[in-house]
Amino acid sequence: MSIQVIKAGILDTVQDAGRYGxxxxxxxxxxxxxxxxxxxxxxxxxxxxxxxxxxMHFPAAEILFEETMLVALSGADFSPRINGExxxxxxxxxxRKGSLLTxxxxxxxxxxxxxxxxxxKADQWLQSxxxxxxxxxxxxxxxxxxxxxxxxxxxxxxxxQETLFEALPWxxxxxxxxxxxxxxxxxxxxxxxxxxxxxxxxxxxxxxISRDSNRMGYRLNGQPLQTVPTRELxxxxxxxxxxxxxxxxxxxxxxxDHQTTGGYPRVGHLISADMASLAQKNAGxxxxxxxxxxxxxxxxxxxxxxxxxxxxxxxxxxLAQYLLGV
Amino acid sequence: xxxxxAYQLYPCGxxxxxxxxxxxxxxxxxxxxxxxxxxxxxxxxxxxxxLVPAYSSLTLVYDLAALIKxxxxxxxxxxxxxxxxxxxxxxxxxxxxxxxxxxxPVCYDLSLAPDLVALSEQHRISVEEVIxxxxxxxxxxxxxxxxxGFAYMGSVDERIRTARKTSPRTIVPAGSVGIAGEQTGIxxxxxxxxxxxxxxxxxxLFDVTRAAPCLLQPGxxxxxxxxxxxxxxxxxxx
Numbered sequence: 001m002s003i004q005v006i007k008a009g010i011l012d013t014v015q016d017a018g019r020y021g022x023x024x025x026x027x028x029x030x031x032x033x034x035x036x037x038x039x040x041x042x043x044x045x046x047x048x049x050x051x052x053x054x055x056m057h058f059p060a061a062e063i064l065f066e067e068t069m070l071v072a073l074s075g076a077d078f079s080p081r082i083n084g085e086x087x088x089x090x091x092x093x094x095x096r097k098g099s100l101l102t103x104x105x106x107x108x109x110x111x112x113x114x115x116x117x118x119x120x121k122a123d124q125w126l127q128s129x130x131x132x133x134x135x136x137x138x139x140x141x142x143x144x145x146x147x148x149x150x151x152x153x154x155x156x157x158x159x160x161q162e163t164l165f166e167a168l169p170w171x172x173x174x175x176x177x178x179x180x181x182x183x184x185x186x187x188x189x190x191x192x193x194x195x196x197x198x199x200x201x202x203x204x205x206x207x208x209i210s211r212d213s214n215r216m217g218y219r220l221n222g223q224p225l226q227t228v229p230t231r232e233l234x235x236x237x238x239x240x241x242x243x244x245x246x247x248x249x250x251x252x253x254x255x256x257d258h259q260t261t262g263g264y265p266r267v268g269h270l271i272s273a274d275m276a277s278l279a280q281k282n283a284g285x286x287x288x289x290x291x292x293x294x295x296x297x298x299x300x301x302x303x304x305x306x307x308x309x310x311x312x313x314x315x316x317x318x319l320a321q322y323l324l325g326v
Numbered sequence: 327x328x329x330x331x332a333y334q335l336y337p338c339g340x341x342x343x344x345x346x347x348x349x350x351x352x353x354x355x356x357x358x359x360x361x362x363x364x365x366x367x368x369x370x371x372x373x374x375x376x377l378v379p380a381y382s383s384l385t386l387v388y389d390l391a392a393l394i395k396x397x398x399x400x401x402x403x404x405x406x407x408x409x410x411x412x413x414x415x416x417x418x419x420x421x422x423x424x425x426x427x428x429x430x431p432v433c434y435d436l437s438l439a440p441d442l443v444a445l446s447e448q449h450r451i452s453v454e455e456v457i458x459x460x461x462x463x464x465x466x467x468x469x470x471x472x473x474x475g476f477a478y479m480g481s482v483d484e485r486i487r488t489a490r491k492t493s494p495r496t497i498v499p500a501g502s503v504g505i506a507g508e509q510t511g512i513x514x515x516x517x518x519x520x521x522x523x524x525x526x527x528x529x530x531l532f533d534v535t536r537a538a539p540c541l542l543q544p545g546x547x548x549x550x551x552x553x554x555x556x557x558x559x560x561x562x563x564x
Contacts, residue, residue, distance in 0.1 A: 020375040023387065024363070025540045026470040029376070125534065135474055135515065137534035189336045189344070234349055235471055235478070237378035237385030239339040261380055261471030269339035272390055294403045297340035302394045309395075 001067030002147040003116075006100065009061035011215075014120055014139040014148070015256075017050040019128035023260045029240070030130040030138075033111055033215060033256050033279035037075030039308060040172050041115035043315035044072035044092045046323075051119030051151075052129035054142065056103075056112045061142055063101040069154050070094050070117040074172065076109025076280060082165045092168040092319060094158035099165060109280040118152025133215070133257065155323055170318050172311055177304065179277040182288040183270055185243060186297055190233070190265035193245070198225040202267070206288045207251065213283055215257040224249025227265065238262040241270035253278065271297040273304045331358065333414065335407055341390035343406045345414065346383035351480060351508065355382035356468050358419040360545040365417040371409060372396075379544045380469045381478070386410065425466075425547045430512070430527050432461070432503050432550045433558035438526035445488050445505070445522055457552055459483045460524060465510060467546040475514035475532035475540035479548055482508050494520030501526045503550070514540070525550075528561035 005012075017038070018031025032038040032055055039049045058078050073080055073089045080087040082099045089112070095101070103112075122129045122140040131139025140148065159166055194202065207220035225245060238244065242254045244264040253270060254262075255278075270278060271292060281287065292300070331347060331354075338344040345362070347355040363379045366386070373396075376387040386406060393402045434457045436442060446453045465479035472478075482505055490506045495518060498504075502513045504521025513519055514532035531541045542548065553561070 020387070023376040023378045024470065024544055025474060026472065026476055027474045027539075126539075135532065135534050135539075186337060186340055189338070231349060234351055234381045235469065236346070236380045236383045237338055237342070237344060237387075239342045239385075239387060241339050259472055260378055261469065266338070269337070271340050294337050294340055295401055298390065298394055298402055301340070301390060302398060305391050305395055 002149045004064045005061045005146045007062040008144045012056045012061050012142040013131035014122040015055045016052045016129045034276045036276035037113040041072045041074035041113040043312040045117040046319040054114040058106040060103045065099045068097045076112040077107040079104035088167050090172040095165040110282045116150045118150045121149045182290045183274045184292045185268035188266035188268045193227045193230045193265045195226045206286045208286045211283045218253045220251045235261045235263045243268040273301040342387045344385040351381045357422045361419045364423045427547045431553040432525040434525040435555040441522040442524045461550045465548045477542040479510050488522045490520040
């Protein structure tokens, strides 16, 4: 038994941690935009960290439960409701068969992640369940009437006779995992193509996320950055988080569906630890940049990984205890 | 001992390292890239996620989260840097690695080659000469990028080198063969594009249903073979 999409959202896809090992063929890794949220949503229902989840944007789909399921939402808060009653985010929730999940309004964030116990069944392409939108392979894009099945039978006995749904009595605390204030970058190989004034502008003036932003990249609007005269670059690899300088002096940050190579100056790279925070920012939001060294970027990620690991362990432990008691 | 031409290492984000032999498109630099690429493909480097060869550079993308957890207190970048240096020292960079030779049928009929006449006029040679020149050299697949399976090939004979269109087309059909400066390439999917279109191949450069979805690999050698419009449609339906 399954869930069924009653009303399609604007871009709801199945994603996992991405498709690696094929960038030499121009096949980009893709995967979830916010890996932190994927990991938390999965931990809340007792899944391994990279189990396939549904990534939803606002307005998100309306979803009918055709089976009682253990699910969780993490990432953005789109004020989810079950048959009109508020459903909490960052909590494991058992939802009764026949219930309808809807989303009211965008309260925080840009993407919500919907996990089910056992992970969602989807097409595997090149060892990944991530939906590759360009070549239309792997994963699944959710349209009206799409049915998705969990990979595992759902645990029974979680709900008493009366309730529509039941939130289990713990919540993942996620605030410390997202960066407040400026986002951090390391210098890119072509950082020095910026003029001295442009370097100062980069770190002193803010950037607004353009409407022209998607899973491939976020275009930023800010004071145009000038460059010193340089030779045209030949194509070289780019990565998730790369800040490319476009010919008009504006920046683009490469996101999950980035091209594998590019020929624009790479003035910086956002650090891995701050990518989830950027993925939860919407068009029109502003942020500023600060610079760290590669070593600092590694240290910051290590601390974040340890916090996340602790949270994942706690979630798994609580759920295992709870299921034993049911 | 192999000679090691001057190279430079730099971080390409906090989870990738690039080795470059300079900002140039030469067969020699690309041979070094491909030799190192094949050498590293054959070895198991812990935490390595992707190898991205380009014209004159190779980038290693690694699983930083997994590596820092396994090696707390150490510089992961430093570890990758020394492994890469060691590899460069032990690989024969001047030896060109095995290359597949791939023949690609191309139909140069004007109905499939919207820029062919303008290109021939610009270079003051006949359409037949453009076709003859384009099909008489073999091309090296320097790298794949832009789209899944989009091969950047070179070098195009000076007599037919043509800059990209000033205004890109919103849709270029899959299979279209284009020229951009000294590069030639084939669009694997319908996509926007600014290359000068001189023909079309009936082959599928990219097919998700194949176990190996891309027809071309970096380092391949490509020969274009002219076919008629009848042959084109026959092959396309096959």
